[in-house]
Amino acid sequence: MECVALYNRTRPKATVLAQAFGVPAVYDDAEALLQHEQLDFVDIITNVETHGQFVRLAATHRLPMICQKPMATSLEEAEDMVRACREAGVPLFIHENWRWQTPIRQAKRVLDEGWIGTPFRARIHYCSSFPVLNNQPFLKELEQFILTDMGSHILDVARFLFGEAKSLYCQAHRVHRDIRGEDVATVMMRMTSGATVVCEISYASRTEHERFPETYIVVEGEMGSLELGPDYWLRVTTEDGTHARRYPPPRYAWADPAYDTVHSSIAACNANLLQALKGEGPAETTGEDNLRTVRLVFAAYESADSGRVIPIE
Numbered sequence: 285m286e287c288v289a290l291y292n293r294t295r296p297k298a299t300v301l302a303q304a305f306g307v308p309a310v311y312d313d314a315e316a317l318l319q320h321e322q323l324d325f326v327d328i329i330t331n332v333e334t335h336g337q338f339v340r341l342a343a344t345h346r347l348p349m350i351c352q353k354p355m356a357t358s359l360e361e362a363e364d365m366v367r368a369c370r371e372a373g374v375p376l377f378i379h380e381n382w383r384w385q386t387p388i389r390q391a392k393r394v395l396d397e398g399w400i401g402t403p404f405r406a407r408i409h410y411c412s413s414f415p416v417l418n419n420q421p422f423l424k425e426l427e428q429f430i431l432t433d434m435g436s437h438i439l440d441v442a443r444f445l446f447g448e449a450k451s452l453y454c455q456a457h458r459v460h461r462d463i464r465g466e467d468v469a470t471v472m473m474r475m476t477s478g479a480t481v482v483c484e485i486s487y488a489s490r491t492e493h494e495r496f497p498e499t500y501i502v503v504e505g506e507m508g509s510l511e512l513g514p515d516y517w518l519r520v521t522t523e524d525g526t527h528a529r530r531y532p533p534p535r536y537a538w539a540d541p542a543y544d545t546v547h548s549s550i551a552a553c554n555a556n557l558l559q560a561l562k563g564e565g566p567a568e569t570t571g572e573d574n575l576r577t578v579r580l581v582f583a584a585y586e587s588a589d590s591g592r593v594i595p596i597e
């Protein structure tokens with residue numbers, strides 16, 4: 285693929301990026317870009333509060349689009365974005381990469397192959413003391429923090445592994461005192477399959493085995509258990525014993541070694557979206573699909589605020 289134009293409301297920023305990567309055109313007016321350029325699709329990577337306006341703009345030009353997560357600042361806005369693309373007859377894809385991590389894909393394979401039988405309980409654990417606020421200080425000002433930032437990823441992984449939820453209960457905490465939103469959340473879901481899934485998400489946890497940005501998963505099934513632990517080790521225990529194998533992510537020269545598992549998942553996610561854009565296969569993370577994850581995110585906030593179990597329609 286070839287990037288043919290960049291938009292930024294601050295034109296000098298677009299110019300610097302365009303010069304670095306050889307992009308021939310820059311704009312500070314998105315409408316002008318869409319009118320003057322011949323595009324196959326648009327990639328929307330602006331701040332979340334602007335996603336809706338740019339999705340609707342691209343839809344009016346009948347252009348397929350990829351939009352960064354989180355999709356929107358409210359469930360209503362996300363629903364409107366999906367509706368606008370549906371009515372315009374254009375694809376909307378969401379760049380949701382977490383499910384594309386190599387060890388998580390391998391855990392999904394083991395579950396699908398039935399090695400541990402039907403799951404009845406699971407825990408997805410993404411907790412660390414990584415100083416994320418140091419390199420992303422804007423996160424301190426968010427009224428809604430970890431559930432939108434990381435909950436979008438982790439709740440999507442829960443759906444990817446175990447299907448849809450029928451009810452949800454959440455408790456949230458603000459441990460860092462210099463932030464506005466929550467930095468800890470625990471979400472318990474009852475899935476339509478009957479399984480109970482607990483998602484633990486935190487940037488305020490200091491534990492012995494934390495390895496940012498790895499995600500740990502434990503699944504109990506009728507015939508055994510699965511554990512995805514530190515350093516990409518996947519252990520499957522059945523009546524025959526425990527079988528362990530390490531599934532490290534691919535390594536790319538352009539990636540930060542500390543983020544290998546995340547950066548490689550971005551490459552895999554983009555490959556899937558490009559396949560869909562070329563009409564060569566389906567995309568996993570469409571707007572319609574990701575809308576179900578958005579519902580879980582905002583149901584978690586509703587539960588945390590009210591103390592109630594929220595049914596998921």
